[in-house]
Amino acid sequence: GAGVSQSPSNKVTEKGKDVELRCDPISGHTALYWYRQRLGQGLEFLIYFQGNSAPDKSGLPSDRFSAERTGESVSTLTIQRTQQEDSAVYLCASSLTLIAGVGGRGNIQYFGAGTRLSVL
């Protein structure tokens, strides 16, 4: 079946512009996660959704970052007024249920191929 799909695969933008990154999870997966990896750094957890609810937004780096999810499908990560430090690979993952919640401990995350964002 289809895996996690992210678009665009690459995005080059000018500093100050807004960008929108899209993630299509695996059908039937209720949980969806956004991560980013900046050059030379580890994978940084940004936000997760259980259904269309994001209970904890504290991982978002600043108030320029926001994320939405429609039902149990597509999610968008929006970065407003992009800065050069936003340049990174943004990865999306989905799992059947939330891996960090009761009942979901054994679940596996399936990752998309990522969006490479370059802010000039």
Add this chain to the structure above:
Amino acid sequence: ILNVEQSPQSLHVQEGDSTNFTCSFPSSNFYALHWYRWETAKSPEALFVMTLNGDEKKKGRISATLNTKEGYSYLYIKGSQPEDSATYLCAFSQASKIIFGSGTRLSIQP
């Protein structure tokens, strides 16, 4: 502050040799420990999910152990092959947080 440490950062191993590396994580409020393999230009791929102290998982030549009381997990690769070259990530989940280590970059030399 929750911290997940992986060591070593990078490792060069001769083809055919066996190797192992470590993931250290907080020992309190443990939910699960995940291992992923991340090959260049590909998506991270889940290897193991471990939830119980003493868990041992095996997939082909790769195996992992878990000690939740002392907060560490080992990943072992037996008889390394060139296709094992990748970054190996561990991730610790606790309540609503999922924290990744920086990874161990493994290079297998023919």
